[in-house]
Amino acid sequence: MSELQFVVRETIDEAPFVKAIVLDSADGAPLPAFAPGSHVRVTLPQGGDRPYSLVDLPAYRAPATYVLGARLEPDGSGGSRYMHSLKAGDRVATSRPIDNFPLHEGARPALLFAGGIGITPILSMASALAAASRPFRLHYAGRGRGHLAFTGPLSEICGEALSIHYDDEPATRLDIGAALSHAPADAEIYVCGPAGMIDAVKAAAAAKGFAPERVRFELFTPAPTGADTAFEVEVRSSGLVVAVAPGQSIIDALETAGVEVVYDCRRGDCGICQCGVLEGIPDHRDVVLSDAERASNRVMQICVSRARSPRLVLDL
Template identity: 45%
Template sequence: MDQFDLTVTDIHAETALIRSVKLARPHGEPLPSWEAGAHVKVRLPVGGERSYSLINTSLDPAATTRPHAYRLGVRMEQPSQGGSKFMHTLKVGDVLSVAAPQNNFPLEPTSKPIVLVAGGIGVTPMLSMAATLTASKHPYRFIYAGRSRDHLAFLGESETLCGEHLSIHTDDTGGVFDVKRLMISLTGDEPLYVCGPKPMIDAAIQSARDLGWPGGRLRFEIFTTPGPLAGDQPFEVVLNSSGKTFLIPPDKTILSVLIEAGEDPMHDCQRGDCGICQVGVVEGTPDHRDYILTDSEKAGGKVMQICVSRSKSPRLVLDL
């Protein structure tokens, strides 16, 4: 994957916890193009990477086909696992190593009106989708939910870009956003794109099952990195190709341990929703925590996502 150095050219506080960061090449040369839903990976100085969605609120096609800057939105997580803390210490002039854009959350072609739902910092890819839909005059609705208006980053830009397409929901006046109620109201087979915290995604997935939605109608991206659960135990992972054995402690993922040890497994989101890190299971019983596999695939136990899933057995042998 292409990796290049970009300079921080602008930083702006969008809310008390969210800042936008603009990155560009030193002399303003054009950057690789991208489409709505794409993200870039930023390499952390202590090792590892974090993915951040690219933001666009311009109707000019050149903003994404021949961009001279990338704009990211970063929420300060509490506690931070390192990524958001680092991004919130950046200053104009700092240099970051960034990978070329990838897109696991694209807008799919459709003749139907599209419904976008953003929860909190999940607004970042949705803004780019709204810009694409506005520019193409494709019918859409955009629902932006948060705790209160002062928690809604990029609100002014959202209102300017979307106009009457935008609806704002805040918990302090309307209670927690009811995604199932929205989904029940969608009787025209409209595709639904959701990006936000894990409880919102979980509710949308369960609602799609309850309502009998066909696969692919609900599309989502999670903006929360899963943490360890109470009762998590250490276990061993063996790489079938080499016989190398690794101990996975309760507070680390299989993926992170392998990367720290110098292995190079394929991966991207590190949240269990893109499927790129999927590997075969030769022996052992996975503890599935992803959003990719079907119930039957999870029950079969033959594959797993090593960025989030763990083991129910003391030992896993993986097809790596």
């Protein structure tokens, strides 16, 4: 997976639990250009990798520099702890940029919503829109003053197009319906943040008459989950039956059993790991599928979803 090699130039405390990690190309060669909304997968020393958005900061635009934003998740699987342990001089390996959250082309206006660390891809979108003199507005929400990262660069990039909202202040709390009411009728809508924010924006946009395809999103925290119980997955092509333990993802169980699986986000929002369900009832925990797709139980996202039946038979 690792294709790019870096040396950490510096890390910057952007907010409580949020760091910006500035990476220089290890050999000084120009790095691949990246589109706004892109991420790289960072290789972890204990094995595996995790996605982190590329942040287009005005102060770090040299062709041999990338910036990543990482929030520390104490109860996470270790990726954020590794990112927060990095210091100047450390070596880091990543994939090439991956763009599963693209910004539309053309002159149509954009309405951007970000919650917490979800600001990282949205900041790069705002930067691209501002540089191209394309109309946009950014609504950035967080728990309270001092908890929002990258507010300095955002003010520089967005100017009056930036609205900051604090959950603990009624006067500034984000009103998604009001924000959509002021959006141009032809606006494209982007949201990145917790599942609750994504669901709220999708619902409010539908109520205002925006077509579902006009709302694009990326999930930055795992979707809410129910109780985890053990179950089995059968791979139809080989007949292999794999046990999935409580707390273990289907992807991890399959890879442990030697089954190659295609995936990216591992959060249930990119759709890359979607596969067909031939038998059994999935426990859908993604934010990708439509209500009709969920009700059919014929497809599922195997990075986060589980089973309501003792066994799932997958079209793999």
